[in-house]
Amino acid sequence: MSQASAVGGRDGAVDQVAGAVAEIAGRTPWQITRARLAKDKVTMVAMGAALFFIVLALLAPVLTHFGLLDPYSNHTDLVGGLGSLPKGPLGGVSPEHWMGVEPGTGRDIFSRVVSGLTVSLIVATLAVTVSVILGTVIGIVSGTAGGRVDWLFSRITDFVLSFPQTLMLIALSTIVIDMLQSALNMERTVPSMIFMILVMGFFGWPIFARVIRGQVLSLKQREFIEAAHSLGAGRARIYFKELLPHLWAPILVYTTLVMPQNIATEAALGFLGVGIQAPTPSFGSILNDSVHYATSDPAYFIFPGVTLFLVVLSFNLLGDGLRDALDPKADRQ
């Protein structure tokens, strides 16, 4: 946090200068944010990349439906020799197969990576959503109620934070996914996704709860809350109409920061074999398979590996940039 606020301070100084030159006419927080972001080239590029990945992930099922992406068809003619390695340079890169083909099957790696991205972003986004909802509700309640309620929720937050998340995911996966699968009576992919979303979401909320609680603690001393109280506003109104609009900045910042963590966790679980199961592609399972071919077909590791790196990097940079632009302190200036 200290580093971030230092950067925020610098930006703030720049803004003050800019503000002095420009007309004194009030600017909305949105305008301030946009102006700051526009000046931050790295963040703009990261945002562009993140949007590109999101659009690609959203389009993947459509493209697959129309046959433009094909993550499942074998192309046995494109692999050969002992061990069925891709024919041609760079793991069989060609105009049809931009990232080459998978050893052993000839499936298109680009299609598999993009489909893996869809799965990955769905899991990461929904897990963040679960975290945000839980974290915001608990944070607001804890911050406004104070006293015993606050103490209890804070201890629960500490308790959950001290849980080893990855270990829980691995340990529980088989049993819970089996149960979900027999309950839902469907392929393993959906139960695996639900499981990961719930567990990652559940272990992600304390971060949000802490930040929101801190914000609420300072906000509730402000005059407009007291005014609402004295006008007889109910709890729900104070929570959702008065407090929540002031919390969107930290929620947005932490969402973009938790996203890449979730993407990486999903890939790690797939790598360890407890995430999305074959034949549904995922970053983790692709990388797990590709490391065996590290010497015989390095391109198979490099293309998906670099893609995952870029996805995580773009979301991380975007998160950092947003935090700078939306630094909660700026609100109070």
Place this chain on the structure above:
Amino acid sequence: MKRTQIVAGVATTLALGLALTACGSSPTATSTAGGATSGAAAGGAAGGTLHILSGTATEHWDPQRVYVGVNIEYGNRMFTRTLTTFGPVAKDGEPATLIADAATDTGTVSADGKEWKFTIKDGVKWEDGQAVKCEDFKYGISRTFAVDVITGGPNYAIQYLDIPKNDDGSSKYAGPYKKTGQDLYDKAVTCDGNTITFKMAKPSGDFNMAATMTAFGAFREDKDQGEKSNYAIFSNGPYKLEGSWTANKGATFVRNENWDPATDGFRKAYPDKIVWDESLTQETMYERIIADQGDDKNAIAMDQAPVTAMANVTSAEGRYTVVASPYTRYMVPNYKSKVFSNDKAREALALATDRSAYVTAAGGDQVVKATNSLINPALPAFPNTPLLAGEKGDAAKAKEALQASGLTLPVKINVAYRKNDTLDKAFAGLKAGWDAAGFQTNLIGIPAEQYYGTLQSPESATKYDAYWAGWGADFPSASTVIPQLLDSRSQISAGGPGQDYGYFDNDEFNAGIDKAMALTGAEGDKAWGALDTEVVTKHFGVIPLINDQFVFAHGSNVEGAVVNTTFTGYYDIANVSVKK
């Protein structure tokens, strides 16, 4: 019982895979065969250190507990002499002959086939200089009966020997520790000087083939520590343990000065020292052998190359070999499932099976062949049943069959397979074929260490609709394939399906098994082949998928490394030498 093992298809059990047309012929036949490969015929250089690299932890070295084919072979070549053995071969994949080892010949059988006699050679000694006596063999074989202590080994001694059994199939003799029924054993196995006599429960012409397993090897009573003897190697072969064996790591073997080459017709035992390192993964082990640096020049691979290393192996020119594995991999439709109790649904599954994906995923058509026979091509009974609808299957025909089954399309099926990267890819292709025919396949990868246990548990009957499985023969006879996999009478019980994973249960078929059992030679082979074709093309009770081949490699200084497919399908180190 033989099935493919946990680690990427390493043989768990004895692999006597190949056509053994010459069993029982002259013990010297192999030594006169001209050797095309290096050291074997030319005679290698004595001395040096041979390194054996392995990616599989050895579970047992106790001769009576070894059932993994590769360990039977290495154990026999290094430190456990058996009465008979399969001799070394001059070329990869050549059929080996049955020869005498610690015995003077390959045994004599009485006219009624119920009594086998072997005479132990003079001058065969333990590493402490004491002679190996008839009583040591008798004691060693008796240990198999102590089923509570000596676990993991083959139970052929219990099956063959004329010792009465309890109602539950266990022997009335409880082994040398409890000594219950010792008099029964003493009657079945007798020593007269150096001659050991075995009395058989039923006439058996192939007992001397079973005797190649180290389970029929000698064990000295004063060295027996029961369970603790698992890695306490006490040698009567050319090498002995230096220090002790460390599980998952290995050990160093040095020359046993009390081994007399004059008593040994076939072990050349050229290297002075053998270093066994099983602390590696299969990938690193092949990377090291291919890189061929330092001590790795003197190394041979114990395990076959994993699919991922195959492409690199080709760069080790002249140092790698490709040989047939003794296994058949197949699908088993579950007769207890709602879908596959339906004859037409099984037919549809068989017709829609696309084997080409499996062939590619397992390493390509150079090493994998699609098959429609349960019996391995290496066995004389191999019927070579033609594929029903080519390698790729016929989705349209399969769909017709499925529509005729009366089930509502798409038909949901749960298919279980042993989870690993190769089968993940193979089953993605198989699923595509089945789904195109109107199935809706849900794949369930089960971790390797639980796989067969899951198949054999009674609960699986209602959980899965079809399974993957693999099997190889214990003896070069289809009598260790068809009855072991499809005889409902001996396999299915309240405790599960045994190896009849799909609950195939057909009285007529069982009668056919009884008939085939009574036949011998070519007639027997024909009967087994016909049963194989019947279950595959008429009942669709199993769907054979592929036969694969193993790839092995060795360092550039190693000479005479030849794969003995008759014995176990791994490198045979009897003639291996290390260039200086």
